[in-house]
Amino acid sequence: MDGSNRQVLVTRVDAMSLALDYEANDLYWADHKTGNIECISLNGGGKRIVSAQGSAGKHSYGISLSGGRVYWTSLHPTNILNSITKSGSTMKQHSLPAGRSGDLKGIVFVPEQCPKCTFN
Structure with a gap:
């Protein structure tokens, strides 16, 4: 986490925010343009679409x-x-x-205590 050994995990996404799954070592994002909820392993493999929202989930x-759930906000519809x-x-x-x-x-969901990281 000191910035050494950096690597690009994914390209060509329009993510407005990121979420780390410390237990599974996965990185999640909501693609602003497609509306898809996606994730990838922190070692760079296993990229997948968790939810293909298409035009209904854009923004x-x-x-x-x-x-055990992924939560996300969107501008349309509002208040959901x-x-x-x-x-x-x-x-x-x-x-x-x-x-x-x-x-x-x-x-943001705030855990009661800091999670343990197992980055390799």
Whole structure:
């Protein structure tokens, strides 16, 4: 994590934010242009699409991980938080509290304690 031995993991994506899965050593992103939720192993292999949202999910912004699910925000439709299992099997939409204003662009889940990293 000191910047040595850097490598490019993925190219040609329009990710507005990233999320690290410390347990599986995967990097997740929501592609702003395609709306796809994608991930890749931190060793550079195993790139996959977790959810192919297509035009319905375009303008994806924030992304975070919690409890075996990937959560992301998008500008359209507003006031909706999407989630899907890491395996891509079950998707849900979560309504945000009424009375909030503006676009939700970022989201963060904060663990109760710092995760252990196993970067190799």
